[in-house]
Amino acid sequence: MNIIPTVSEIELQGRFDAHEAESFREIVDGILANSASLSVVLTAVDFVDSTALAELVRAMKRCREAGGDLILVKPSDPVRVILELTRLDAAFTIT
Amino acid sequence: MTETDLAAYRHWATTPLQTKPTYSVVIPAYNEEWRIIPTIGAIATHMCALGEPWEMIVADDGSTDSTVELVADLGLANLNLLVADANGGKGSAVRRGIFESSGEIVLFADADQSTPIEQFGDLLAKIDEGYDVVVGSRAAVGADVASKSLSRTIFSYGLKTLVQTLFRIPVSDTQCGFKMFTADAAMLLFSRQVIDEFSFDLEILFLAKKFGLRTTEVPVTWIDAPGSKVDAAKVAVEFVKDLIAIRRNDLAGVYATDNHHPDSAGVKAGGSIPSQTNRQAA
Numbered sequence: 001m002n003i004i005p006t007v008s009e010i011e012l013q014g015r016f017d018a019h020e021a022e023s024f025r026e027i028v029d030g031i032l033a034n035s036a037s038l039s040v041v042l043t044a045v046d047f048v049d050s051t052a053l054a055e056l057v058r059a060m061k062r063c064r065e066a067g068g069d070l071i072l073v074k075p076s077d078p079v080r081v082i083l084e085l086t087r088l089d090a091a092f093t094i095t
Numbered sequence: 096m097t098e099t100d101l102a103a104y105r106h107w108a109t110t111p112l113q114t115k116p117t118y119s120v121v122i123p124a125y126n127e128e129w130r131i132i133p134t135i136g137a138i139a140t141h142m143c144a145l146g147e148p149w150e151m152i153v154a155d156d157g158s159t160d161s162t163v164e165l166v167a168d169l170g171l172a173n174l175n176l177l178v179a180d181a182n183g184g185k186g187s188a189v190r191r192g193i194f195e196s197s198g199e200i201v202l203f204a205d206a207d208q209s210t211p212i213e214q215f216g217d218l219l220a221k222i223d224e225g226y227d228v229v230v231g232s233r234a235a236v237g238a239d240v241a242s243k244s245l246s247r248t249i250f251s252y253g254l255k256t257l258v259q260t261l262f263r264i265p266v267s268d269t270q271c272g273f274k275m276f277t278a279d280a281a282m283l284l285f286s287r288q289v290i291d292e293f294s295f296d297l298e299i300l301f302l303a304k305k306f307g308l309r310t311t312e313v314p315v316t317w318i319d320a321p322g323s324k325v326d327a328a329k330v331a332v333e334f335v336k337d338l339i340a341i342r343r344n345d346l347a348g349v350y351a352t353d354n355h356h357p358d359s360a361g362v363k364a365g366g367s368i369p370s371q372t373n374r375q376a377a
Contacts (some may be wrong), residue, residue: 029188077101078141081136081137
């Protein structure tokens with residue numbers, strides 16, 4: 001049997017900050033153990049701090065090393081602006 | 096936020112205001128390289144969605160990290176970055192930001208977004224009711240405080256008890272970094288402020304009571320942001336010293352209305368006490 005990497009999806013809501021980073025990492029690591037790509041829906045996220053951005057970058061690197069990608073799906077306007085101001089919008093795949 | 100709101104942000108970010116701002120948001124910043132950019136992004140997005148002209152003022156406090164360079168590099172058209180040569184204390188940074196502001200309503204907000212900017216409207220509603228000073232409160236009924244450390248909880252309780260016993264200030268949380276003022280009230284209060292350290296908030300609220308300004312508090316959501324620079328034990332000692340200093344200053348006439356802080360030279364608003372008639376009519 002071949003295991004084919006698939007795209008998994010998670011949705012975040014509310015404030016994504018340092019307090020949520022550890023649980024986010026645990027969930028993402030669990031998913032990426034079986035999948036090379038991950039979509040993170042950010043439509044209902046109203047704020048991301050620098051720690052959260054670092055977690056997203058870490059997940060992106062892990063995906064790309066596995067031949068997949070981390071996709072940020074429909075980020076809310078504040079998140080989109082924060083990505084632009086930090087210039088991370090150029091680094092991520094954003095749909 | 097709609098596509099139109101995002102367009103409003105992009106316009107604000109690239110086109111200098113042609114009119115006097117309705118709102119000014121002052122953010123004091125000392126070594127905030129890790130936290131300030133997301134805060135600027137969140138505040139800018141929310142404020143632009145309100146549809147009124149507004150300005151952001153980042154008042155550096157002598158940062159030794161890359162805070163100044165990071166903020167300057169954003170190149171936002173309506174962000175005014177005030178650079179300080181040395182660390183003078185949060186109170187000095189807020190004061191410089193207030194004196195530089197042009198808005199009819201002025202908010203100062205901490206750089207860590209611990210009080211989310213979404214609560215701007217809750218405070219503004221009280222200004223619209225006629226209050227001169229509106230304080231975000233973590234202690235008022237209805238406040239939602241998350242992840243606050245035990246030491247800060249004990250510290251806050253101690254402060255609240257002390258302040259209410261000694262000064263009878265009509266708010267239960269003097270230290271929350273989310274306070275709104277009418278422009279006249281802001282200029283009046285900060286032109287008399289002499290304490291530049293942690294207790295400057297208390298001094299401002301003491302002065303508001305002394306000058307008869309209408310002051311109230313609004314319960315806020317508050318999230319204890321990691322990396323807080325507040326050392327509860329050290330600050331408690333300084334706070335008690337400042338309580339005494341405020342009393343001493345008052346008795347010595349330091350807060351007399353004809354005394355102005357040197358930083359206020361050239362400030363637009365005169366810093367006079369609003370007349371009782373005006374305040375009641377507001």
